[in-house]
Amino acid sequence: MRKLKLAIQKKGRLKDESLQLLKECGISIANGGSELIAQARNFPLELLFLRDDDIPQYVEQQVADAGIVGLNEVLEQNRNVTLCEKLGFASCRLSLAIRKDDPYTGPGYFRHRKIATSYPNLLQQYLDQQGIPAIIEPISGSVEIAPSIGLAEAICDLVSTGSTLFTNGLREVETILQSQAVMVSCTKLDDARQRILDQLIFRIRAVNQASRNKYILLNAPDEALESICALLPGIKSPTLLPLAEPGWSSLHSVVPEDTFWERIDLLRQAGAQGILVIPIEKMIV
Ligand code: PRP
Ligand code: ZN
Secondary structure, three states: OOOEEEEEEOOOHHHHHHHHHHHHOOOOEOOOOOOOEEEEOOOOEEEEEEOHHHHHHHHHOOOOOEEEEEHHHHHHHOOOEEEEEEOOOOOEEEEEEEEOOOOOOOHHHHOOOEEEEOOHHHHHHHHHHHOOOOEEEEOOOOHHHOOOOOOOOEEEEEEOOOHHHHHOOEEEEEEEEEEOEEEEEEOOOOHHHHHHHHHHHHHHHHHHHHHOEEEEEEEEEHHHHHHHHHHOOOOOOOEEEEOOOOOEEEEEEEEEHHHHHHHHHHHHHOOOEEEEEEEOOOOOO
């Protein structure tokens, strides 16, 4: 039987969350990643564990059919791959940083200065857009130490929590790209593998939709139902069930996580009681 060869990161920020996402998609992996190739037990998937920076190239060359990698790498390398889906984890940004005590007046700061980075193409695009001539010093790792060893006056690197910059006495001054994990695939996949990829993406969407929403149950007096329903649109509309106590109903619906707390306050003001909130495991709309 045909399998989809999916490349994921061997070691680093993306690896654990990539494996966690597959697990939430109901895909169980026979080997936790201690070897370079692993098979899924219950889905036609073979995992290849690779350096994240190499994943776009392997997908372009069809060594892997698809891969989970940072958008930053995909855009930097500009390979011939299809960007299939943003995965919503491993969010970070590509930013310019300078020594923390240096006064910063705006992007003009970088004029004719030397900037160390592993993202020379994205940095060059940014500098061109700003019309600022600067000297790019491409290096492959440990970019954050470049200013302290005198290699460059500034850096352009990924920032997630900001702790790497902080511990190296640097300050983030401009963001040039927002990044997150994405799924990429070969531009030409055969029908069988395309179908497997489509199934995988369908499951990923169901998992991600679910994590962005909560299931909510509450009790309310019948006269408050109209205003409460207006606050809980649900997927189609809320479910209403009469309670044993006359004049009261139970209402079930789905609420987005990001507006959750404001909505709870409004529901209580409108007369809702006994509010229960339950995580949703999968959501298919
Ligand atoms: C990035 C970046 C920093 C670190 C920033 O490396 O190069 O070292 O993360 O994270 P922080 O703001 O939370 O401290 P990454 O883990 O992506 O490794 P790689 O670039 O070497 O692949
Ligand atoms: Zn990397």
